[in-house]
Amino acid sequence: MSFRTPTRAAALVAAAALVLTACGDDDDTQSGGGDGGSASSSGSFPVTIETAFGDVTIDEEPTRVVALGWSDAETALALGVEPVGATDWLGVGGDDGLGDWVEVTYAEDPELVDTLEPSAEAIAALEPDLILDTRSDGTQERYDLLSRIAPTIGQPEGVGPYQTTWQQQLELVGRALGRAEEAGQLQADLEQRIADAEAGHPEFAGVEVAVAAYTSEGFGAYVRGDGRVDFMEALGFVNAPAVQAEAGSNFFIPVSDEQVSLLDSGLTVVFPISVEVGDITGNPLWGTLASVRENRAIVLEDPNLANAFSAASVAGITYALDSAVPLFATALAAG
Incomplete structure (x- = not known):
């Protein structure tokens, strides 16, 4: 594996709304290159893994892995395994589908397949x-469709669409790859980093936060079960009750022009999806929020940070801890 120099990522695409650091050790986790395997397995x-679709048994260590779920590829990479096929959920472009918040990259780029409707033929051709x-x-x-091609690890039982937590994803992928011990260590390390960030910012405790996106269709807000909200609450924030009260089975609720006041909170965090930052800051409705007038609102202008914040992965959360948490603290201090 090699390490990339961070640059600005491409803008988020609408698929990120949908309804709307991984830090592999270069010395210890050398990949098997083009076969998608790894040099060693713990x-x-x-191994039999429980999923929402029943138990899935993997007879032997996989050597050709296709990673289709959101952040599955970067999770595998964090565990030292290079998928031979992957998807580009956040539309970052390039040959590998990885955002610049992911430090570990491929020795040999995977074959990229369609994200929302992956081709069975293209996947089967990779012989996973x-x-x-x-x-x-x-x-x-x-x-x-997928399980007819190869053993497929879906979401855990009882988990809704796109609502697998980073811990659940890490556990599932770790067990499937024979890397459960490494996955457990990554989880413990990141949970400690989150706890340290929470302890270092007691001013976050109990502050209500509204997390939103702005698309060509207007504003929308996220509720519990979405990785962005879960991240904020892990830091001590509380998802805005007015937003949470609108929650249904999905992780994202549309916010009409008449409902924009739902986003007025102790802290408001918003990012653009397939629109310009100016479409948010120049929107007259944005200026009606007290949190905006009192400088307690943040627009995540850097696409790389917005992507990392949305990825809900080990790498994404690590990047957000370093880059977004200081923005939250500054906004609360200013307010």
């Missing part, structure tokens, strides 16, 4: 012995 096979699809729309139809 797990034993066969494991398909990762832990965070997607999670339909039975999608699972049936």
Whole structure:
């Protein structure tokens, strides 16, 4: 594996709304290159994994992994395994589908397949012995399509579309790859970093936060079960009750022009999806929020940060801890 120099990522695409650091050790986790495997495995096979679609048994260590779910590829990379096929959920472009918040990259780029409606023919041509699809729309139809090609690891039982947490994703992928021990260590390390950030910012405790996106269709807000909200609450914030009260089965609620006051909170965080930052800051409705007038609102202008914040992965959360948490603290101090 190699390490990339961060640059600005391309703007988020509408697929990020949908309804709307991974830090692999270069010395210790050398990948197997083009075969998608890894040099060593801490797990034993066969292994049986419980999913929303029933138990899935993997007889031996996978060597050709196709990672289709949101952040599945970067999670595998964090564990030292290079998928031979992957998707580009956030439309970052390039040959590997990875955002610039991911430090670890491929020795050999994967074959990129369509994100929302992956081609069964394209996947089968890669001859996978494991398909990762832990965070997607999670339909039975999608699972049936993929599982006919290779053993497929979908979301956990009881988890809604796109609502697999980073911890659940890490556990599922780690077990499937025979890297459970490494996954556990990554989880413990990141949870400690989050706890340290929370302890270092006692001013976050109990502050209500509204997390929103702005698209060509207007504003929308996120509720519990979405990785962005879960990240904020792990830092001590509380998702805005007015927003949470509108929650249904999805992780994202549309906010009409008449409802924009829902976004007025102790802290308001918003980012653009397939629109310009000026479409937010120049919107007269934005200026009606007290949080905006009192400088307690943040627009995530850097696409790389907005992407990392949305990725809800080890790498994305690590980047957000370093880059977004100081913005939150500054906004609260200013307000």
